[in-house]
Amino acid sequence: METMGFCHGLNVLIRRIARPRSVRCYSTTADRVAELESEGAYAVMAAASKVEQETGKKVARLEIGQPTFPTPQHIVQAGVRAIESGQTKYSSPSGVQSLKEAVAEHTTKTRGIKTLPEEVVIGPGAKPGLFLTTLALVNAGDEVMYPDPGFPTYKAMTLTAGAIPVPVPLTRDGRTFEMATFEKLISPKTKLVVLNSPGNPTGGVMPQNDLERIAELAKEYDFWVITDEIYSRLLYDIPCAPSIYSIPGMKERTILVDGFSKTYCMTGWRLGWAVMPQQLTNKVELLLTHSVGCTATFTQGAGVAALTGPEDDLLEMIEDYRSRRELVVQGLNSIPGVTCPVPAGAFYAFFDVSSFGLTSREISRKLLREGLVAVLPGTDFGANGEGFLRLSYASPRDQIEQGLERILSTLKTL
Known part of the structure; x- marks a missing residue:
């Protein structure tokens, strides 16, 4: 009886092992995150840092919307x-x-x-x-x-x-x-x-x-x-x-x-x-x-x-941004083939580069790799951003001036 019980148990175990089972993969993620993408600014920041490491040269960083002013005291x-x-x-x-x-x-x-x-x-x-x-x-x-x-x-x-x-x-x-x-x-x-x-x-x-x-x-x-x-x-x-x-x-x-x-x-x-x-x-x-x-x-x-509290720092910052805005808009509009509307607020210039015959991403990559200036392709903000680039004038004035010069010299080659 014991032998029969043992044999029966062994047969059950063999059948379970041999039985086809559906394979379930536990490494997949939920559908709700399948289409999520990172913000383009972070990707360009990383790419700009990589270019700096590879070339040993500084990139004019105009990609991120982060004030360079310190938090008021x-x-x-x-x-x-x-x-x-x-x-x-x-x-x-x-x-x-x-x-x-x-x-x-x-x-x-x-x-x-x-x-x-x-x-x-x-x-x-x-x-x-x-x-x-x-x-x-x-x-x-x-x-x-x-x-x-x-x-x-x-x-x-x-x-x-x-x-x-x-x-x-x-x-x-x-x-x-x-x-x-x-x-x-x-x-x-x-x-x-x-x-x-x-x-x-x-x-x-x-x-x-x-x-x-x-x-x-x-x-x-x-x-x-x-x-x-x-x-x-x-x-x-x-x-x-x-x-x-x-x-x-x-x-x-x-x-x-x-x-x-x-x-x-x-x-x-x-x-x-x-x-x-x-x-x-x-x-x-x-x-x-x-x-x-x-x-x-x-x-x-x-x-x-x-x-x-007091808003003296805020008012001074806005005046500084106003000056940077004028520098950026005038500088971009002086480049043949570029059109830049005057932004009424924030600290971004969204300028039209569609005349150059390349995609926004292609131009932004060319500006980064050849011109050493980081800006964002308009398509980082949606399909309707094609043909545009975004420049942040929250960056320091010297980087803005340097970036504008590099944008001009690079776009001249297109």
Whole structure:
């Protein structure tokens, strides 16, 4: 009996081993990340560093949108005091109350619409305000409209949410949507429209009449609007950029995203905010809780100082950028075959190089490898960026001057 039991068990084991089994691969990744791509600026930064290592020569670095100015001292000191006083513990996922109050007051003052601290969510940078809000609003199969060329995160957050990307072309000067096309692309599936003014990569500012038309359509088709206003203080020809958040009836369906990186030279501090209807803040707070936990408490103390302190450094920086903008626009437009609109805000020049008969990527690679100047191809910001390059004049003036000379000498060879 024991022998029979042993034989039976052995036969069962043999059959199990011999049985065909479906092969399952555990090294594959989820569909939601299959189409994600890095920001082009990081790829060009790495490529520029590689060229410097290989050649032993310095590249004129005009690819990254990072202010070269230091964080103003009163902000730095506030952050240091916060650390020294023990503000190094967890904070509320949606932010410390003092910063939410400062953001609410700042938003009320700058956008002309009463904003409450309960409508403010703080995050480690402005991107959570974009990304997590999209996850809270959008279902699989919904459509999300965004500018093309535009900031790459807009497409990334749409794909991650399982939604359908609907890129909207901009006018040739980069100021606004091609409104006739925008209206045609709206459908019953439209759930969210993303605006960016002043915009990256064009520096364009969307005019009030287009914002009012989008507001009308938002109410008619019942879609949400995210307005990315991270460059709202970096303006050169107008005192303030119009905001769809300020249009009557739009506060209830608008998420206003802003932050400290560009305006206060705090890119590494990772601090931003989003203003939204209070019923939505509760959902976004849950996403913050389960993704990042909270934003560093001491950086939030620095944020309060930024919003409530003196703005002398900011005003000086804007004047410096204005001077750099004039240098860049004049320099680029003096190059045969190049056309550069005047950006109204941010610190980017988006210039047309389509006359040279090469793709944007081919020209940007040629400029890097042969000209030793790093700029971004327009297609890093979407298919409609073909024929354009983006130059950041947040870089130091000497690099800008050197870069312009190298762009001229390289493009002459084409």
